[in-house]
Amino acid sequence: MRLFTIALALFTTLSAQERAGNQIFQMPQGWTRSDNQSVAILSPASEPPNYVAVILSGHPLTGDFRAAFDREVAGLNGTFKVVKSGEVQSRHTPQGIDLLATTAELQTAPLIRSPRYYLAASAHGRMEFLVYTAVNGRLFERYWPAVQQFMTTWSFAPPDSTAPPSPEATPPPPPPPASGATPANRLDGVYGGYKYIYANVLGAVQKKAVRDFFSFFPDGTVYWGMPENGLARFKMARACQGHIELCGTYSINGEHVTILVDRGRYRQDGTMAPGGLEVGDRNYKLEGDPAKSAAHMLEGDFMRADARPGEDLARRFIRFTRSGQFVDQGIITTVTSADITGQLRFEREAGSGTYALGPYTLMLRYSDGYQRDIVVTLDPADMDKPALSQIHVNTYTLVRRR
Numbered sequence: 001m002r003l004f005t006i007a008l009a010l011f012t013t014l015s016a017q018e019r020a021g022n023q024i025f026q027m028p029q030g031w032t033r034s035d036n037q038s039v040a041i042l043s044p045a046s047e048p049p050n051y052v053a054v055i056l057s058g059h060p061l062t063g064d065f066r067a068a069f070d071r072e073v074a075g076l077n078g079t080f081k082v083v084k085s086g087e088v089q090s091r092h093t094p095q096g097i098d099l100l101a102t103t104a105e106l107q108t109a110p111l112i113r114s115p116r117y118y119l120a121a122s123a124h125g126r127m128e129f130l131v132y133t134a135v136n137g138r139l140f141e142r143y144w145p146a147v148q149q150f151m152t153t154w155s156f157a158p159p160d161s162t163a164p165p166s167p168e169a170t171p172p173p174p175p176p177p178a179s180g181a182t183p184a185n186r187l188d189g190v191y192g193g194y195k196y197i198y199a200n201v202l203g204a205v206q207k208k209a210v211r212d213f214f215s216f217f218p219d220g221t222v223y224w225g226m227p228e229n230g231l232a233r234f235k236m237a238r239a240c241q242g243h244i245e246l247c248g249t250y251s252i253n254g255e256h257v258t259i260l261v262d263r264g265r266y267r268q269d270g271t272m273a274p275g276g277l278e279v280g281d282r283n284y285k286l287e288g289d290p291a292k293s294a295a296h297m298l299e300g301d302f303m304r305a306d307a308r309p310g311e312d313l314a315r316r317f318i319r320f321t322r323s324g325q326f327v328d329q330g331i332i333t334t335v336t337s338a339d340i341t342g343q344l345r346f347e348r349e350a351g352s353g354t355y356a357l358g359p360y361t362l363m364l365r366y367s368d369g370y371q372r373d374i375v376v377t378l379d380p381a382d383m384d385k386p387a388l389s390q391i392h393v394n395t396y397t398l399v400r401r402r
Contacts, residue, residue, distance in 0.1 A: 019157070021058045023128050026153040028146045034253040036186040041251075042150075044143060049251035049258050050220055051135050052143050054150065058128040065122045066090075069100045072129060073118050078219040079235055080106040083113055097156070098122040107237055115140055117147075123156040130154065133220075135249075186252045187216035190226055190360055190377060191277055193284035211395055214259065214277075214284060222250045224261050228336060228394055230361025230375040275380060287392075288378030291357040295388045297322045298355070302391065302398040304334065317401065320355065326364060327352040335396045336374050362393065 017026050018033070020040035027033065032045045042054040061068060069088070086103035093099065101119045117132040117140075132147050134140035195212040213226035217236070224246040227234050240247040248261030257270040257277060270279035277284045290298070298320035307314040316330040328351050353366040362376040377392045390399045 017153075020056045021128075022124065022126060022157050023056050023058060024153075024155045024157055025056075025150065028150055031146075032253075034251075036252050039186065041186075044146075047139070048264065049253070049260070050133075050249045052139050053131075053133045054147060055131040055133060056129070058126050061122055061125060061127040065098055065120075065127065066100065068127055069118075069120050072120065072127070073102060073104070076116070076118070076131065076219060077104055077106060078217060078221075079233075080114075080219070081235075081237065083107050113137075119151070121154075121156060124158045126156075128156055186220070187222075187250065187257075188218045189289065190215050190231070190287040190375075191284040192226070192287045192377070193276075193279070193282050195282055212282070212284075213287075214279075216250060220249050220251070222248055222259055222261070224248070224259075226360075226375055226377075228375055229373040230358065230363075232358030232361035232363060233373060285380060287360070288380045288383045289360050290376055290378055290388070290391060291359055291361070293378060293383045293388065294386055297324070297357070298388060298391070300387075300400040302400050303331065305390070305397040305399045318398070324354050324356065325352070326355045328364075331398070332364070332372070332374070335393045335398075336372070362391075 017024060019025075020035070021038060023040075027042055028044075030045055031042050034041050034043075038057060038059075040056040042056070043049065044052055066088070082104050084105040088100055088102045090101075091099045099119065099121050101117070103118070104116045106114050106116065114135060115137055119130040119132075121128045130151070132140075132144075134143065191214045193212050194209045197208055197210055213224075215223040215226060215231065215234075217223075221236055223234075223236065223239060227239060236247060245262040245266070248259065248264070248266075250257060250259045252258075252272070255272045257272060257279070259268040259270070259279070260266070261268075268279055270277045270284075273283065276286050299322045301317045301319045303317040304313055307316070313334065316334060318329065318331045319327045330349050332351075333349060351366045351368075351370075353364060355365070356363045357376075358373075360375055360377060362374045364372045364374070366372075374393055378388065379390070379392075382388060382390070388400070390397055392398075
């Protein structure tokens with residue numbers, strides 16, 4: 001084992017010292033780096049984007065280190081099913097740095113299991129985080145020796161310090177549980193735009209603009225569309241069943257965005273833009289999320305914006321109170337046709353109960369226990385308004401009656 005370690009150290013050539021935030025490290029030769037705000041992503045240049053990555057991030061540590069670590073891991077696991085999780089290992093280094101490490105094996109799509117390796121350090125009042133990611137176990141094992149060598153160079157500078165710490169301050173990483181990681185996030189939310197399709201209208205082929213969406217998730221996955229049940233309880237694996245062409249991953253290198261769907265068979269390239277993305281020649285804006293808006297809750301009677309006076313649709317509405325109550329007078333059945341399980345069912349004409357807002361989701365719980373989740377968005381300009389006068393439910397606009 002000792003001879004293998006020496007051989008490994010000679011085989012893995014490291015480049016010059018680099019820094020990301022308060023983390024200092026050396027990159028293995030042949031790896032590339034991209035940065036997005038406070039996150040650094042290191043990847044072997046020989047692999048497709050997001051197939052293998054080391055993700056580095058950090059933030060001030062408040063409260064208990066272990067509790068903060070557990071929250072971070074849960075957030076990075078996202079909505080994927082945790083098939084297997086490793087024990088949390090801990091170590092206290094002679095330099096006074098506490099380390100925690102664990103693993104998780106996630107089901108990211110039907111018949112696809114992806115491992116993750118998490119390592120965190122409590123250093124100088126901050127939590128420094130490292131995630132090793134690979135899309136499958138074979139790639140994880142292939143690059144694990146290089147990542148092990150990389151971690152021996154991982155060290156931490158005090159906040160606001162520009163000088164690297166001395167080599168003896170480098171904390172040795174705890175031995176990893178036998179597992180690994182998947183891509184981590186750079187975008188989070190629903191981006192909406194338009195694309196052109198060609199439709200046959202009365203025997204004539206016409207060019208038509210239709211709404212198009214990308215739903216980006218913090219774990220590096222993307223869904224090409226806007227789930228009609230919102231994102232609060234969205235499950236990528238379930239959404240991909242029978243629709244794998246809509247599911248994929250994304251990566252960011254500087255201002256460049258790469259979107260791969262349908263198991264990497266379809267690629268779209270774009271660039272970051274103020275408030276959104278440019279994908280090809282199409283502009284996508286970040287849709288407003290009511291759950292993050294200044295209003296926080298809904299209030300008033302909302303009706304369909306396209307309802308004309310005198311018709312039945314104009315008499316339908318839904319009433320919300322800031323205390324979390326709603327009364328539906330037949331509007332919900334006109335804007336959606338599937339429940340939270342994705343199954344079509346007959347809609348009730350009216351009902352009442354309680355509501356809550358989740359990520360891009362209006363969650364209705366009727367008084368008899370029936371529950372419905374509906375995707376809901378705002379115009380970005382409405383995010384800072386103390387009261388909302390319109391919301392978008394699925395692709396319909398509801399406006400508040402005066």
